Amino acid sequence: MEWSEFMKAVSVSISSVEKVFGDKLALDEVSIEVGAGEFAVLLGPSGSGKTTLLRCIAGIERPSSGEIRIGEQLVVSSRVFVPPERRQLSMVFQDYALWPHLTVRQNVGFALHRRPSAERRERVSDLLDRVGISNLADRFPSQLSGGEQQRVALARALAADAGLILFDEPLSNLDADRREQLRIEISTLTRTAGITAIYITHDQSEAFAMADQICVLNHGRVVQSGPPEKVYRDPVSAFVARFTGLAAELPATLLCPCGASGFDVALPFAQDHRVSARAPIALDPDAPVRLFVRAAGVRLERSGHDGIVGEVRDVAFVGRGYEHVVQIGPEHFVTKVFSGERHERDETVRVCFDPAANFVLPVQEGVQ
């Protein structure tokens, strides 16, 4: 039996949602559309409002204003509030929220209590098989490792036959190896099951790896949303650029436009060198700007005339090659610069920038 037979993916529509805690505005006019079967990731730092938004969708918090629809059902408006148990969704909690007095089997079967026991047993066994913990069915949560507990939480969420699963930073308590393994499992299992997923994280690599759509939140607002490639390549603000991973952020001066949406800029500590970069948003030619450098947009040369001269300050072996920290100018560094060959500390190198991978944004944004 295919999982998708049980589940019907639903769309989620969040419209102008606000949430106020005392005098703190946790969510400010948030509007997001998630299509049926889509895997959406809410990305943002601590305190950006992503958990509050997820809890509003779940029905654990009630928004102060705005509307939320799950599929065709209006679940939140000024006059309507559907309690969580009637929203037909499931959730994987950050702390797993496994009931300590129930076995793995009982935890996973919790949402199936109205099903005939034979069907419930079969479904629970099937799910435990799929997440690879069928041998742990009769254990209690305290007898499991963190990764195993997370699998139970995932199986419990999948068991609910919901069209929507919410993930509240489910990997944040795991070590790097388990994170990677479970990330793949979550991504695969939810897509195989054909469920709509809303996943929150503050880890940009996790977000880019899993999402069909990313919504970046800051101070309770959605600051950018779109496919991961678009968010990565064309961040609309310095905040998004920083939060999606930078190798360097450098002061710059606009020299002249180049190409359709590009500019040449000069760096104060290398006035004789021009760096080309894209401008994701329209720029005022007279305004001060900053150059934002992605790790993938830099390469090192031992000699030649390209790039800016720098000195290697640190080098780390990362398996497939080396990551370097290079000092350019008196107080500026470019980090995570990958090279297949090792450049020793204090070695003089030339740092070359890829015009397609780097971008300039106004300095006001940089200050933000």
Place this chain on the structure above:
Amino acid sequence: MSSTAGTLQLGRERGRRLSGIALWLVLGLLIVAPVGCFILLATSPRLFGQGSQLFTLRYVSEALSGVTGQGLFNSLWVSVVVSVLAVALSTTLAWLVHRTNVFGRRLWPILMWLLFLVPTWMMTLSWVDVLQPYGSASAIGLPTSWLYGEFMGPFGIIVVLTTASLPFAYFVMSAGLHGLGSEYEDAARVHGAGRLATLRTVLPMVAPALFSAFAISFAETMSDFGVPFTLAYHTHFPMATYTLFSAISSFPANFSVAAVMAIVLILTTVPPIVLQYRTTTRRSYAVLSGRSREIRRREFAPASRWLVSAGIGLLFAVSVGVPLVGAVLGSFVRDLGIYAGGAVRLTTTYYRQALSPSVAGKGFSGPLLLSNQIALGVATLTAVLAFVFARRLASGTSGWSQRVTDFLLLGSVAVPGVVLGVGYIFFYNLPVITLHVINLYKTLPLLMLALVATALPGQTRLLAGPLGQIQSSLGEAARVHGAGLWRTWRTTTLPLVSRVMLWGWLLTFAKTIAELPICQILYAPSQEPLSVTIQAYLGNYEIGTGTAMTVVALVEMFLVIVVALGLFRVFTPRGWRRIGWSGVSS
């Protein structure tokens, strides 16, 4: 459907507000109004028709002088001595049980629970049975008459009250020491500290537990009524709770002096309770649990191990053995305390007398049954109210309503039973209450309400800890996965607090059966609870019958506890039993 749900939600918020008001009303009627009005009487007797002065300090000076002043002074110094002794003994004992390889490490805590359940008046009675001339000890050939003289005075009072305070101090110290991983001692040792320096380093870490143990021992001793009623009174050593009781039971009753004494009693009990509350809620030693490593026990050499274990055995033989053996012997030996020509004559007469109506016409089965009914009702009502209050305290919000509830409950812990009883007599006999609100004076419901009031603060605190430790996400997970409010409570909250709720229920049940001051003050005519009946027999010098009744009551209490725990073990799911006292997997 959605609109209905929305309306339900709004209704639920209104309901929450209303339930908050209802809870305050309950607290007000149960504790604040009776105690508040009573202590107001100390300076404003005219407000309650007890005199002509609207404000006077006359009764303050009256209460602080003469026999009442002496009673307060005696209670204070005895409480200090008892608390110091209890903390010293319990700290040593807790350290031996938790940190060494002493024998009987499972047995000693069980005996401590046993000691916890024995009321102080029962202890006094047994000690007297054992030590008196021609008493139990004489009957088995131990001459103790020299000790009897000493016992019938401050020495005996301190002995009984110290043994009664031991469990409170022990439980607090055990918690403190249990969480203190041995890595702190190891760290001190590897950085060059000797044994003494290590002790000096580690001791401040258990200081909050020491303060708590002292505070709770002090408050319990100060508010005890059993020893002042049964021992201090007979030895002409006045103590505050008994002189307060005398002030209202004499004719004419002097409520105003009693009110001043109540204020002093509460004032002396408040600081230790607040100190204990602050040290525990700041959780100064909370960091010591959780990540602490498994403790490493100090290994005694075989001879020392036997010696120390024997010492602990002796302590329990005195503190638990004497009361229990004394009571059993006193109930089976004929004419104990009366010269009988040297022959010990065993008899079951006292049990037969106890179980059939006596000459005085007071049966035992009636009061026993009544006390069980009262205890059943009180324990159940207290459990329900305590859960509701504890849930409110543990809800995590820090609104003023929660703070006020917390303050009132904390303050109520400091109200001794005798003060509460007298407060009830005074408040529920006020004409304005009896004529215009409700007339409960000298009725069984009033007695039960007072017993609920005295049990509620403690049980609420007992439950608030485990409820506060339950992650909110457990309930949220249940709701998100389709469970309504009732199913969420039944399947996630109840299993996690079931054990502590059962223990709370059992403690209230046992303590209610043995409760003396409130029963003595508030029992309804012709409806005597067991403790009052037993005291009547003892006061009538029918010691054997009174003791036999005490033994039967004690056995019945333990049977109820054993059966209840057995049923819990048999009928609850395996997962429920895995959850420890604190609501986390054990």
